[in-house]
Amino acid sequence: MGVDIGGKELVTYIPIVTTVGLAIYVTWQALRPKIGLVNPGIEKNEQKVVNSMDIEDIGDSIAFCRCWRSKKFPLCDGSHNAHNKKQGDNVGPICLKRKSA
Amino acid sequence: MGVDIGGKELVTYIPIVTTVGLAIYVTWQALRPKIGLVNPGIEKNEQKVVNSMDIEDIGDSIAFCRCWRSKKFPLCDGSHNAHNKKQGDNVGPICLKRKSA
Numbered sequence: 001m002g003v004d005i006g007g008k009e010l011v012t013y014i015p016i017v018t019t020v021g022l023a024i025y026v027t028w029q030a031l032r033p034k035i036g037l038v039n040p041g042i043e044k045n046e047q048k049v050v051n052s053m054d055i056e057d058i059g060d061s062i063a064f065c066r067c068w069r070s071k072k073f074p075l076c077d078g079s080h081n082a083h084n085k086k087q088g089d090n091v092g093p094i095c096l097k098r099k100s101a
Numbered sequence: 102m103g104v105d106i107g108g109k110e111l112v113t114y115i116p117i118v119t120t121v122g123l124a125i126y127v128t129w130q131a132l133r134p135k136i137g138l139v140n141p142g143i144e145k146n147e148q149k150v151v152n153s154m155d156i157e158d159i160g161d162s163i164a165f166c167r168c169w170r171s172k173k174f175p176l177c178d179g180s181h182n183a184h185n186k187k188q189g190d191n192v193g194p195i196c197l198k199r200k201s202a
């Protein structure tokens with residue numbers, strides 16, 4: 001009855017094979033760079049978050065958030081630093097300034 | 102020898118407990134929203150990617166990428182749509198325009 005390998009039924013290997021397989025998967029998941037949501041929390045009820053601003057309203061300088069973690073979104077409030085540290089990332093804002101300023 | 106539960110040694114439960122535990126973890130990993138890198142590929146040799154631009158150089162309008170997938174980064178090239186679809190995300194650019202234009 002059943003398939004024999006080295007005098008044991010094949011079915012007896014299922015738990016160890018499953019455990020090893022899952023352990024490999026878990027390790028791979030833990031080590032690979034995680035790619036997923038860029039925006040975990042801002043206006044998630046919107047289908048697409050696009051912000052607009054008139055150039056005349058910018059003033060002498062401005063920094064726009066590109067990490068999607070700012071409490072002042074769409075402006076940068078420095079939250080990119082905590083995100084970069086936590087996730088091993090390297091994002092930062094786009095900064096605009098007036099030459100004349 | 103060993104600890105008995107219901108007439109069986111405790112050690113005999115290790116494979117099934119491990120398998121069930123790992124299966125729960127794998128399911129949780131598969132279902133939870135994935136939070137990780139915002140920027141998987143742009144200037145990964147830089148510690149922090151900050152871009153700067155003079156306001157006088159903008160012209161009548163511009164759209165800056167905030168999904169970190171644009172081939173024209175720091176400008177938006179529409180790549181946010183493919184990212185949003187693939188990851189179930191909702192990111193888009195910051196658009197600037199001149200009122201007078």
Ligand code: FES
Nearest residue numbers: 065066067076079
């Ligand atoms: S807070 Fe998001 S880029 Fe600075």
Ligand code: FES
Nearest residue numbers: 166167168177180
């Ligand atoms: S291509 Fe990145 S926001 Fe449009």
